[in-house]
Amino acid sequence: MASSLIRLLLPWRQPKPHHLFPFSLNPTKTSFLFHLRRCQASTSSPKRLILTQDERSKGSLSTEREAIVGSGTIAAIVTSLGGGPAAVGIVRISGPTAVAVAGQVFRPVKRWKEEGGCVAWRPKSHFVEYGYVLDNDGNVIDEVLAVPMLAPRSYTREDVVELQCHGNDVCLHRVLRACLEAGATLAEPGEFTLRAFLNGRLDLSQAENIARLISAKSAAAADSALAGIQGGFSSLVKSLKIQCIELLTELEARLDFEDELPPLCLPSLIDKISVMRHDLQDALDTANYDKLLQSGLQIAIIGRPNVGKSSILNAWSKWILAKALIRTHNLTDILKMKHEKYPPL
Secondary structure (H helix, E strand, O other), rough: HHHHHHHHHHHOOOOOOOOOOOOHHOOOOHHHHHHHHHHOOOOOOOOOOOEEEOOOOOOOOOOHHHHHHOOOOOOEEEEOOOOOOOOOEEEEEEEEOOOHHHHEEEEHHHHHHHHOOOOOOOOOOOOOEEEEOOOOOOOOOEEEEEEEEOOOOOOOOOOOOEEEEEHHHHHHHHOOOOOOOHEEEOOOOOHHHHHHOOOOOOOHHHHHHHHHHOOOOHHHHHHHHHHOOHHHHHHHHHHHHHHHHHHHHHHHHHHHHOOOOOOOOOOHHHHHHHHHHHHHHHHHHHHHHHHHHHHHOOEEOOOOOOOOOOHHHHHHHOOOOOOOOHHHHHHHHOOOOEEEOOOOO
């Protein structure tokens, strides 16, 4: 019975000796795989990444991840556009030549005045410098704050320079154009987070929660995404993985050394598996709640006019915000509920 339960929880009980890395699949199926192929575009011949170790062993993917990280330097505007002028906007540069690219367009004010701007920029990591951004003709196009974050102490674990510009779209696009003309490549959507994932800065769950946090429409949705970024779900998965490996190790050891080990305690083994399955079920139940936080709650209250539909909604939401938006033949009210826990619809 214990062996059958273990097989249910561990479908990968007998790993193949050579396992193709999943990122070598057809890149046209998902945008994520497409970005991974773009990272390999600089190599002259395609590489096949093969796991030669047990896929359960810790760190077995580190060398493969390093092999597929792109070597180019990317740049993009990382603050929102199109929402009207803002005080501050940020252009981010990431890659092995990020400092060199930023050095071609950025001139610190102190050196600009003392040395005429002819000395190469030598930044100190995580120290802010005030200066100007120049175009190819040497004209000042914006006054900025440059924030260098040298590898590995950055979001992508590469050299990163952020130029904090004025938030006007014109200023941001001019600064970005100067960076691209200096040798950077325009980043694809989500490419900074992709590099953070490939470099081991984030796991897949944390990367997904970053997208959820950016698009969160309520405080509860933001709190849930932050918990995921801080490793809540990842910690659960890692804990369950360790427990599965420990149980599998014990069972396999008893198969090989049955005469040398004490009898197996089946009740204790079943209790451990029951606790693990309970944790898995809790995670599945939580997933449905998280989906509700992201999509919001939509309720239609249908009834005759003046029978108390708005009063019911006010009692549910604890807010006096019920309002009939559409009325069809005075029979149906479609109402929207705004509550602290759920985003407006």
